[in-house]
Amino acid sequence: MTAPAQSPKVAALAELAARLPGLRLLTAPADLEHYGRDWTRRWTPAPLAIALPATVEEAQAVLRWANEHGVAVVPSGGRTGLSGGAVAAQGELVLSLERMNRVLGFDPIDRTLTVQAGIALQAVHDAARSHGLIYPVDFAARGSCSIGGNIATNAGGIRVIRYGNTREWIAGLKVIAGNGELLELNRGLIKNSSGYDLRHLTIGSEGTLGIVVEATLRLAEPPPPSQVMLLALPDMAALMQVFALFRARLKLQAFEFFTDIALRHVLAHGAQRALDGEHPFYVVTEFDAADEAAQDAALAAFEHGVNEGWIADGAIAQSEAQAAALWRLREGITESLAPHKPYKNDISLRIGALPAFLDEIQALLGDAYPHFEVVWFGHIGDGNLHINVLKPEGLADAEFIAQCEQVTKLLAAALQRHGGSISAEHGIGLVKKPYLESTRSAAEIALMRGVKQVFDPNGILNPGKLF
Amino acid sequence: MTAPAQSPKVAALAELAARLPGLRLLTAPADLEHYGRDWTRRWTPAPLAIALPATVEEAQAVLRWANEHGVAVVPSGGRTGLSGGAVAAQGELVLSLERMNRVLGFDPIDRTLTVQAGIALQAVHDAARSHGLIYPVDFAARGSCSIGGNIATNAGGIRVIRYGNTREWIAGLKVIAGNGELLELNRGLIKNSSGYDLRHLTIGSEGTLGIVVEATLRLAEPPPPSQVMLLALPDMAALMQVFALFRARLKLQAFEFFTDIALRHVLAHGAQRALDGEHPFYVVTEFDAADEAAQDAALAAFEHGVNEGWIADGAIAQSEAQAAALWRLREGITESLAPHKPYKNDISLRIGALPAFLDEIQALLGDAYPHFEVVWFGHIGDGNLHINVLKPEGLADAEFIAQCEQVTKLLAAALQRHGGSISAEHGIGLVKKPYLESTRSAAEIALMRGVKQVFDPNGILNPGKLF
Structure with a gap:
């Protein structure tokens, strides 16, 4: 009588469990489905198992094991991604950082916050606010997405016009490279001209070069009090004109647009109508309004836009609740479209x-x-x-x-x-992979593949994503 | 009778001249000395020749030739570097970008300036100002250094506290990689999550991965009117206190310190004394002072520092000429020390x-x-x-x-x-190469060497620099 045949991957998994007895490993079908997909719903989740390390050391041990056994690893944050970068549909091990979600430290002199990569963006915002500062990257998925995932895609969002992308706010990264080496990149320095900036190379690499396990984030002073305005516009040309007008006259914190069809969906999803009538385009904009002069400037800009025929209608929030209601018209769009x-x-x-x-x-x-x-x-x-x-x-x-x-x-x-x-x-992930050549030249892609080979010689990190 | 023996390098140079008859090539001893060194004076210049391409195509042809013949190339900007990154002391071909020094375009909507890499920083400032905007990276070598060299070392300078390093202002780069391929990196985009950011990898790589030939620079709105103050401080602890005080109360554009010995040298070099007495430490600081409230805040911060015993004396510039005189105390230091x-x-x-x-x-x-x-x-x-x-x-x-x-x-x-x-x-260059291991781990340096091999498989670009 022979023992039942066991696949090499299942044997490797048993070896991992034996090697790291404290490591939390999930293999129940519901867990495989939950952790095996992101907000794209195009692929059927089929991971080998889910590893939930509690420490950097555990995560590093998992990556070393994966290199030894040739097991593919999908790094996993909040899985709110829209390009399939966190999908595990090919028997990969999902390495979820959700247990590594703590604030590790705040430095009041350097104004940095050091966090584990699995922390939610909202928790980063709350921690920054508790010290009288802000982490200025923001978008609607803030409650679910993780900072590690934000870094993996160089997330942008609704405040880029004022504050830039995630990249601008990363003072240091602790990364486990695909080869299993732990890297401490830039260590919170403001100036550091000592060779290639592997921190910036990691940011936006979609988990294909290394797994971000900790990040040191720069914080900013809160902006002055702001106002939120909703504008209705007749066409796309007017949108460009109003943007130029408002950027020249106001200090913008956000300038977001959407169409009538987007508005219809978000209203059907429970948002509150703020303007009568139907218009092809809408803008939600937020701008500094610390004093009466700034508020007058905003009204003057609005009136100029109306007189030019670029603005058909508008509303200005008179309270925080009204501001939130106007913002919901923009921020609720993605959720309202999901059923479609x-x-x-x-x-x-x-x-x-x-x-x-x-x-x-x-x-x-x-x-x-x-x-x-x-x-x-x-x-x-x-x-x-x-x-x-x-x-x-x-x-x-x-x-x-x-x-x-x-x-x-x-x-x-x-x-x-x-x-x-x-x-x-x-990000590119699985969804945009067929179109990467439209944005990056053959020479660039060849260099990217070479860099991937250097960081991840056994090709275990998020294989099949990006290229 | 045989022809006189010719070194392979000299033969290769003759082949380059034949292949690119329009390429300006210099081999006179005075030129070799002039272009073969930077502001470090530790190495004896000994380049093979100086190539001064007029176009991207010429520069690319030179790099292809160098790959074919295994000739080392030292990229060369204003050669104001202080780490030996632009030294050619081993028979390298110096590729100087000084003829490629034009502004190629200004985009008023995206607020970017596209320039050839050999343009001086001062010329970039002037071009930005001519459009009512600023390029905010600044330091004393502005008249001589080139933007390509600034990018190669991720230059910082005196406005980093407000505006960050060179890296933050690069929206796009045209780079000839060591393998001879022309790369157009990021092309001026604000958001671009399409794989590894080779632009950021190139910035700060000291000419070892590629030669920057063009750059698209982000411009900023000019800051509000400012004031310049000179402060005299009793010790280093007071310096930290005054920095914390001024940062909390004022919107700093610069906060620079120097010691009494530095002041002695710069005064001996012709700068004008602004305070009586001798003090161990001095600060030149510049801050927003758009209105009376901001000016009052600055005076209040100063008085607070005096009352705490952190500030021993001070002067505030009452005119642009006075502001320039105070700045000269800080900016003249490097030049005043050079004879020593x-x-x-x-x-x-x-x-x-x-x-x-x-x-x-x-x-x-x-x-x-x-x-x-x-x-x-x-x-x-x-x-x-x-x-x-x-x-x-x-x-x-x-x-x-x-x-x-x-x-x-x-x-x-x-x-x-x-x-x-x-x-x-x-930068690291030649001067700090023996100490790179103090800042970057063995694992990081191994990855850097791997990346270098990918970009420059024949090792022709600035060999011996950085590592």
């Missing part, structure tokens, strides 16, 4: 390249998707547009995605002509 | 780590250099200290450097203990 299984495009261009690109692409989408509902929103001041195509009821998922992919090819070609990017802030 | 052949240390720490480090290092330097004059100055708000040791008259250069290197070993060990960097803003 949107096919998402997250593209960017130079701001100056937007008008010509938009002319071209609106015609393209109108021709290609006459039967689809297309929702536009995004960050005009960052050159970042989100184009969501909603799946018509009754159309099979696979057929819908296949049709969308055809158009994405055209979109990618247009982006290439206009010098844009196929991923502004979501 | 200073041995330079350019170190950084977290700001919060400075006091303990300083206690340790001042004792160390006092013990080690009792017979040397040591000049301290730098950027306290960036955790960046410049420690210059002046060569006593009569001591031979080599002996002086040998003695200084002994102490640098102790300094490097102290930096390692306190989590600092052996190079804040000058």
Whole structure:
């Protein structure tokens, strides 16, 4: 009689459990499904197991084990990603950092906060506020996403126009490279010209070079009191004009746009109407309004926009509750679209390249998707547009995605002509992998592959993502 | 009869001249000396020749030629570097970008300036100002240094406390990688999460991965009107207190310190005395002073510092000429020290780590250099200290450097203990190469060497620099 055959991966997993008896490992089907996918719903989760290390040492031991046994590892934060970067559908080990979610320290002199990578963005905001400072990267998924995931995609969000992307706020990173080595990158220094900045190389690498386990975040002074305004606009050209007008006259903290279709969905999802009538475009903008002069300047800018015919209507929040209600019109969009299984495009261009690109692409989408509902929103001041195509009821998922992919090819070609990017802030992951060549040249991709080989010689980290 | 023997390098050079008949090539001894060294004076220039391409295509052709013939190339900007990064002392071809010094374009919507890499920093400032904006990286070598060199060392300077380092202002780079491929990195985008950010990898790589040929620089709005103050302080502890006080109460644009010895040298070099008496430490600080309230806040902060005993004396500039005179006390230091052949240390720490480090290092330097004059100055708000040791008259250069290197070993060990960097803003080059291990771990250096191999497989770019 022989023992039942055991796959090499299952044997390796048993060896891991024996080697690290304190490591939390999950293999129940519900856990595999929960941890094996992100907010994309295109792939069927099929991880080997879920490892939940409690310490850097445990995480490093898991990565060393994975190198020895050739087991692929998918690093996992809040799994709110939209490009499939945290999907485990090929028998990978998911390495979730959710137990490593503590604030490790605050430095009042350097104004930095050191955190474990599994901490939620909202908890980072709260910790910063408790010290009278802010961590200025912000977006709607703040309650669920983790800082490690933010770093892996160089997350942007709604305050980039004022504060830049995640990259600008990372003073130090503790990273376990794919080869199992623990790296302490930049260690909180402001100035450090001592060779290649591997911190910046890691930021945005989508878990393919190393696993971020700790981060030292720069904090900022809170901005002055602000006001929130909702604007209704007649067309995309007016949007560019109003952006130029408001940027010149006000100190913007955010300048977000969305279309009438986006508004319809978010209202249907429970948000509160703030303006009468129907308009093609809307803007939620927030700007410094510390004193009466600043508030007068905002009203003057608004009136100038009305007189020019660029602004059809508007509302200004008179309370924090009203400000939150206006913000919900923008921030609620992604959630309101989720039931429609949107096919998402997250593209960017130079701001100056937007008008010509938009002319071209609106015609393209109108021709290609006459039967689809297309929702536009995004960050005009960052050159970042989100184009969501909603799946018509009754159309099979696979057929819908296949049709969308055809158009994405055209979109990618247009982006290439206009010098844009196929991923502004979501990352490439699995979803945009077929289109990476539209944004990065063959020579760049060859260098990226070479760098990947240096950091992760056995190719165990998030294989199949990015390229 | 045989032809006279010709070295392979000389033959290769003849082949380059034949291949690129329009390429300007210099081989006169005076040119070799001029282009073969930077502001360090420790190495005897001995380049093979100087190539001065006029176009990206010419520069790329030179790099392809260098790969074919295995000729080492030293990229060359303004050669104001202080770490030997632009020294050519081993028969290298110097590739000078000084003919590629034009502004290529200004984008008013994206607020970017695209320039050739050989342009001087001062010319970038002038171009930005001509459009009502600023390029906020600034330091004393602005008239001579090139933007390409600034990018190669991620140059910092006197406005980092407000605006960050060069890295923060680079929206796009055109780079010829060591393998001869032309890369167009990030192309001016604000958001771009499409794989590894090779732009940031190139910034600070000291010409060892690629040659920057063009850069797209972000510009900023000019800051509000400012005031410049000179402060005299009794000790280093007071310096930390005054920094904390001023940072909390004022919006700092710069906060620079220097010692009495530095002041003595700069006054001897022609600067104008602004305060009576002798004090151990001085600060030149510049801060927003748009209105009377801001000016009152500055005076109140000053008075608070006086009352606490942290400030012994002070002067506030009442005109632009006075402001320039106060700034000259700080900016003239490097030039005033040059005749004394200073041995330079350019170190950084977290700001919060400075006091303990300083206690340790001042004792160390006092013990080690009792017979040397040591000049301290730098950027306290960036955790960046410049420690210059002046060569006593009569001591031979080599002996002086040998003695200084002994102490640098102790300094490097102290930096390692306190989590600092052996190079804040000058780069590693040749000067700090023996001490790289104090700042970067063996695992990091191994990854850096791997990355170098990917970008420059034939090892032709600035060999022997950095590592």
